[in-house]
Amino acid sequence: MTRPGTIAFVFCLTTASLTLADGNWPGFRADGSGTVKADLPTRWSAQEGVAWQSSIPGYGQSSPVVWNDHVYVTSSEGPFQQDCQVHAFDLPTGKKRWTTHVAATTKVENYFRNSRAAPTCCVDETGVFSFFASGDVTAMKHTGETLWTTPVIKKYGEVDNERGVASSLAQTDDLVFVLVDHHGPSYLVALNKSNGDIAWKTNRGMRVPSWSSPVIAKQNNRELVITSSADTVDAYDALTGEALWQLDGLQGNHIPSATVVGDQVFVGSTTMYGGATDEDATAGSNCCIQLTDNAGKPGYEVRWGAERANSYYSTPLAFAGYVYYVNKVGVLYCIDQETGEQVFVKRIGNPCWASAIGVTQSDGEQLVYFVLKNGYTIVLRPGDEYDQVARNQLYDAGAMIEARESAEQQRQANAVPADQAAPKTGPEKIFAGMPESRLHQMFSYGDPMVYGVAVAGNQLLIRTGQNLFCVSP
Template sequence: MRWLSFAIPLVLCSTASADNFTGFRGDGSGTVTADPPIRWSAEDGIAWTADIPGYGQSQPVVWNGRVFVTSSDGPWQQQQHVHAFDLQTGNRLWTRTIDASLPLENYFRNSRAAPTCVVDDQAVYSFFASGDVTAMTHDGEILWSTPVIEQNGKADNERGVASSLAQTEDHLFVLVDHHGPSYLVAINKTDGSTAWKADRGNRVPSWSSPVIATIGGHQVVITSSADTVDAYDAATGDALWQLDGLQGNHIPSASVVGNRVYAGSTTMYGGASDEDAVAGSNCCIELSGGGADYKQLWGAERANSYYSTPLCFAGYVYYVNKVGVLYCVDAETGKQVFRKRIGNPCWASAIGVTKPDGEQLVYFVTKNGFTIIIRPGDEYDQVARNQLWDAEAMLAAREAAAKQRQENTVPADEAPAKSGPEAVFAGMPESRLHQMFSYGDPMVYAAAIADDQLLIRTGQKLFCVGEKRVDAEAESRGDAEKSMPVANFP
């Protein structure tokens, strides 16, 4: 373990408020109580836009007016960045860089700073595909850094590790499922040491994230990954139960609402292909006995959840497939209510919003920068469709991303051989792969809501949709960013 000579004082984590968004999908449910904008355009309603150095795919997290987001840079993603932005102004407050303990090719189909941070009242905790878990203060001072994958064996995953962190008051949770010995690790927040490790055997590669369920005051880590849903005691790592026989739950994570877990599943190239079996693997699980017991309530009649995690909200569960078809099923029965093509697939997971006046809305942010807002109900009820950028901004972003890829290309004679499905794609032109998988930049990877502002993240930019809160004096100062020194570990 690599860590500095001081530790985080252990105190209770503050309960996430409507002003904070503390991890992947907030508290794991993907729901918030807030009053974000409903209508905007590229010309009106964007509070600010900020450049993110490098390239990244993680979701922003927010704590007390600070937005934390990650990116990586270098041909082998050897530079791993954590950035802090001011939520009101968009000014970049600091950037902290961590040297990667293990290299990963900076290839546009690989994980590039995909894992999302978690944040509490003491620190912001980052995780990268290199396996480095790092804690730093809200001001960017590094407290400790632990090379989890280097300690536990290199991950054999053709797309790189992309699982986000989960957290409890005391621990961080890292899931690594791959072709070799897979595992779930609990890391002590105080010093980065290992609290426990649960071995998961050899698995197929997966990119979903663990989530915490709290049942009767007892905390359970839920993993929906590699054809099973598993539950572990968050304090000890003891395996509690396993639901097996699922297909295609390798990308979407589980969603937890109260004592229910909603698993997402999708058809995949070289993997799950039975549409009926995949639909049934989009299932609902009810927890009991403090999370130590379970029963499967239903498998969806017709559903497919590709990159984004399913959202259970206002009596319905929503899934979006890889061609942009939205499926809505009844949360009690799993019966399909409707399906509707919304125009583009979503990498960003949907967010369920309850406004102060009680109105409920669902925000779907698509890969091509549109946000579709619907009102929950038995029929598709679209409230708004908002565009994030215009043609000029789109072309500029496309050029910037192409330049970044070119600058970070690993020479052909040094590039590692591709495995699994990636071996099939290795000889194809990049343009063809972009077309096949809708990889054209700018591409929206994630969204979050905090302090009534909607944050949307592309590979190289962060957008804040909402009330513009920058006064004339702040605007005249321009970009007041400061960059902190690079952190180099022996």
């Protein structure tokens, strides 16, 4: 059942994302909320409901973005990911329209535990903006011509991050934002969309590696850049880069990004090897922050910290009066959005690397889509109890074997020569001598693996390392 008083609250949440109903999905998790109004299919299989499947050259971990009838994804190739690629696909047919190559200005080993084209693009009416682990930010027309390239990491110094850079871009009308947190001088930088020039750069001091993405919040007539990363949540003025406030004392918010819905920010945190290990502190760091305004001065209040929750790779979803978190072994936590109290816990069978989507249909029904790492999608009806509508399979056993073999061939073809491989540092040093097959087993890295999703009109786009799928009514 739906909680009392939820209907009016839900209206406030969904009206902010109605602009996405025209078919555009302009960035990571759309507008940062992961919610959309659409009539998505609820049931499909490998044999029925998949409108098309297209192969993506190279390998990538970014989510799709959509503008009109263009779908954009990124990938990389080469032992040092020196060939970065932006691909445009035709939404109605899945046919690849173009690929534009970006020459990497810094080296990043093409290692399966490193980030490989993980940052998600953002897109607007002028074109598509991409960011790669090499630190190169680019702007391209919708026809594929490169407008400008800015080598951010080459400009500000190499990154000491044992898993590579994976933070996705955020955007306002005029700027794109890049977050770089690592064992060294960390920063948030804004680039002008028109020419790639640096609009401002704000130093964040010495940090620890994080891979979460900034998100935009709107407060009165002011746009804020919210970062949940490296054990703090920070707010910056999007126009000037001025640091406005910081919530510290958190633990484990290195991977999940923040969710912004209206004037609330929801933080995801997880226990992780070589980092956060205190389960109680991590649970409390899965929290809700209320944005405040005191005589024009932005601030915040912590409304609650969850008693028991954990969000691994995927970002928490706040939708229909609930907040959903999925941990690294596939346990779903449902938390009351107003109080932070636990509603239910349910093992759903596999973790999510793609973040969940909250969907409001044209008839008013609300559904949550959890696209699991192994290609299954669970469709859930929000409520005080676990109410599963459907469980759908994207590919069959034959397709899984074929994808696994293709990914293995890609890794071998792009392997870094032993005499050129850099010594592993941090937690990766412990794993350096282990066989790759053992590491795949330990960390469940077997392909095909779903990395990201998007909604285009009434279609669901699902991206694995080497393929893009479109599920349509």
